[in-house]
Amino acid sequence: MKDNRRLFEENSVFSAVVRLALPSVIGQMILVIYNMADTYFVGMTDSTAMLTAVTVCMPAFMFLSAISNLFGVGGAGVISRCLGRRETRRASDTSAFAVWGCCALAAVYSLGCLIFLNAFVDLLGGRDVSVHPLASSYLTVTVVICGVPTAMNNLLAHLLRSEGRSFLAGVGIAGGGVLNIALDPLFMFRILKPGREVLGAAIATGISNVAAMVYFIVVILRFRGDTVLSARLSRRSFTGGIPKEVAVTGGPACLMTLCENVSYAILDNLISVAGTVVQAGVGVAKKVNMLAHCIVRGLSQGVLPLIAYNYASGNHRRMRASVLTGLSTAVALSCLCMTANLIFAPALVGIFIDSGTAPHEYGVRFLKILSLGAPFSACAYMLISFFQAVGRGGQSLLLALLRKGIVDIPMMFILVAVLPVSSIVWATPAADLICCAVSVVMLISFLKIHHLDVVDPGILQHTAPTPEEADIKRRSQAIHY
Numbered sequence: 001m002k003d004n005r006r007l008f009e010e011n012s013v014f015s016a017v018v019r020l021a022l023p024s025v026i027g028q029m030i031l032v033i034y035n036m037a038d039t040y041f042v043g044m045t046d047s048t049a050m051l052t053a054v055t056v057c058m059p060a061f062m063f064l065s066a067i068s069n070l071f072g073v074g075g076a077g078v079i080s081r082c083l084g085r086r087e088t089r090r091a092s093d094t095s096a097f098a099v100w101g102c103c104a105l106a107a108v109y110s111l112g113c114l115i116f117l118n119a120f121v122d123l124l125g126g127r128d129v130s131v132h133p134l135a136s137s138y139l140t141v142t143v144v145i146c147g148v149p150t151a152m153n154n155l156l157a158h159l160l161r162s163e164g165r166s167f168l169a170g171v172g173i174a175g176g177g178v179l180n181i182a183l184d185p186l187f188m189f190r191i192l193k194p195g196r197e198v199l200g201a202a203i204a205t206g207i208s209n210v211a212a213m214v215y216f217i218v219v220i221l222r223f224r225g226d227t228v229l230s231a232r233l234s235r236r237s238f239t240g241g242i243p244k245e246v247a248v249t250g251g252p253a254c255l256m257t258l259c260e261n262v263s264y265a266i267l268d269n270l271i272s273v274a275g276t277v278v279q280a281g282v283g284v285a286k287k288v289n290m291l292a293h294c295i296v297r298g299l300s301q302g303v304l305p306l307i308a309y310n311y312a313s314g315n316h317r318r319m320r321a322s323v324l325t326g327l328s329t330a331v332a333l334s335c336l337c338m339t340a341n342l343i344f345a346p347a348l349v350g351i352f353i354d355s356g357t358a359p360h361e362y363g364v365r366f367l368k369i370l371s372l373g374a375p376f377s378a379c380a381y382m383l384i385s386f387f388q389a390v391g392r393g394g395q396s397l398l399l400a401l402l403r404k405g406i407v408d409i410p411m412m413f414i415l416v417a418v419l420p421v422s423s424i425v426w427a428t429p430a431a432d433l434i435c436c437a438v439s440v441v442m443l444i445s446f447l448k449i450h451h452l453d454v455v456d457p458g459i460l461q462h463t464a465p466t467p468e469e470a471d472i473k474r475r476s477q478a479i480h481y
Contacts, residue, residue: 007164008084008309013321021302021326023170024161028298030177032290034208036352037181038201039287041188043352048359050198051352052276053134055283056125056268059261060113061142061150064106066257068151071102072158073304074250077388078242079162079228080305084312090240091228095159097237098246102155103148110147113139125268128276138202146206149213156216159229162305168219176212180204248393252384256400263404263412263428270416270424278422281362284352285425288367292337292374293381296330300385307389319390320447327382334378341371366425373429376436377403383439387446395446399439407431 007016042050075098082091113120117136126135142150153176160169187200220229236242264286271278303326310319341348346355349363380403387396408431412424 005083005164008306009313009315009318013318013325016306017303017322017325017329020161020164020166020306021299021329023167024173024302025295025298027157027170027173027177028294028301029291030174032287032294034177034180034184034205036287036290037184038205039284039352041184042197042201043284045197046354047197048276048280049128049130050134051280051283051359052128053126053131053138053198054201055279055286056121056131056265057135057138057142058283058286059265059268060120060124060139062261063109063258064143064147064151065154066254066261067105067109068102068154068158069257070105070250070254071098071246072155072250073253073301073388074098074246074248075155076158076162076305077249077308077391078245079159080308080389081312081391083163083228084309088228089236090242091163092230092232093234093236093240094242094246095229096231096233097242098155098159099152099231100233101243101246102151106148106151110144113147114144117144123269124265125272125279127272131276134198137196137199141199141202141206146209149206150209153209153212153216156213156220158301160216160219161301163228164305165219165223166302172212172215172219175215176208179211180208183207245391249388249391251393252388252396252400255397256384256404259401259404263408266409266412267424270412271422277358278362280353280359281349282366282425284349284359284363285366285370287352288348288363289341289370289374292334292341292371293377295333295337296378296381299326299330299333300382303382304385304389307386308391311390316450323382323386323443326385327379330378330382331375334374338371338374341367341374345371362422365422369425370428373432376429376432380432380435380439383443386443392446395442399435399442402438403431403435407434 007019011019038054039051042054075094078094079091082088082094117139118132121132121135121139124135126132153172157169157173160166160172183204184201187203188197189200192200192203220227223229267282268279271282303322306322307319307326310316310322345364345367346360349360349367353360353363380399384396384399384403387393387399408427411427411430415424415427
């Protein structure tokens with residue numbers, strides 16, 4: 001913990017951002033790669049129905065991420081702020097609340113999916129008679145049976161990052177992804193009979209998520225006595241405003257993931273009238289475009305504890321430097337991803353769908369449109385994380401709804417009413433642009449209101465205050481809280 005505290009307080013900001021964010025970015029990239037691997041291996045069957053089944057199930061599967069983000073991002077933000085104020089007991093109580101809250105909510109969701117499985121698959125866009133049974137089998141394994149382990153391994157990764165153990169969190173996420181990639185062909189083409197490839201992909205995903213959860217539990221037990229993380233629930237976990245603070249911090253992250261899944265489900269539903277050929281194209285385009293989003297997601301998850309810790313400790317100069325470093329890095333990387341998607345779209349889509357086919361043509365067109373919003377989405381995502389880190393739930397909630405929900409869903413219905421159905425993908429980059437503009441205005445306003453808008457020379461260098469300054473800031477911050 002002393003080494004982790006030095007990382008938060010004394011290392012140069014750039015070094016701290018790299019050490020915290022790089023493992024998270026790599027882990028998120030491997031997650032996307034294993035999602036792509038599912039699509040790639042399913043695509044080897046040359047079955048549009050199988051490819052569509054995996055695509056339409058993605059929002060339901062990703063809803064588990066919304067649950068883990070509610071308690072994971074919320075818990076991590078609160079824990080990091082507690083550590084910045086040296087409130088280790090409160091940090092442990094927050095950890096226990098996050099662990100059991102996530103477990104309970106994921107179990108309720110999995111049970112609901114089991115009860116309403118057929119209706120849920122139809123709602124997601126799997127009404128086609130060739131798609132429905134395949135999608136049902138995929139959801140049964142990944143959500144009904146393995147829903148709790150999937151949510152828990154993401155939650156525990158967030159909690160490990162909250163106290164600076166980003167490398168160990170990244171190893172767990174990346175290890176689960178690599179295992180999934182290794183198990184996919186084994187179950188799809190060796191163990192199960194032909195025609196059950198979708199079920200094989202689901203089993204591989206489920207096993208890898210269970211393995212990742214076990215890894216995180218072992219790591220936390222290994223550091224027992226040198227970590228604030230605990231699953232020991234007590235009355236303190238429900239007092240002192242802990243549930244409310246976790247909900248306020250993590251709610252926008254949960255809602256953003258939830259609205260993103262609802263948005264994609266609506267997109268799949270609206271575009272399903274054009275047939276499985278178009279659905280397969282947009283499904284592949286979304287997965288390829290996820291790479292840019294996963295980099296930004298990993299970066300923001302890594303930087304969030306650093307921002308939260310220094311905001312709570314009163315070192316606002318270092319907090320501001322962390323925001324600027326993370327933001328500039330996220331935008332730069334997303335621009336590179338956008339450029340690659342625009343230039344190499346045919347080749348990237350061709351990895352999953354044979355070139356010269358109608359699904360390939362649609363996939364290339366959709367990928368180019370979706371990638372245009374990457375830089376704006378990166379800016380918005382980082383600033384949403386900033387407001388989560390400093391405990392400003394109202395601002396982060398508004399931005400989360402702007403990014404997915406308020407703008408893009410109504411726009412999709414408008415576009416499909418006046419233009420060809422394939423034009424609805426334009427709603428995504430348009431919403432990213434609007435959310436980006438609003439988030440920048442809100443950040444500038446926040447910094448000015450709190451007198452944090454002055455950029456100091458050498459801000460990216462060593463910015464730790466003297467012990468006397470840090471003590472004064474911590475005391476004033478404790479009074480504020």
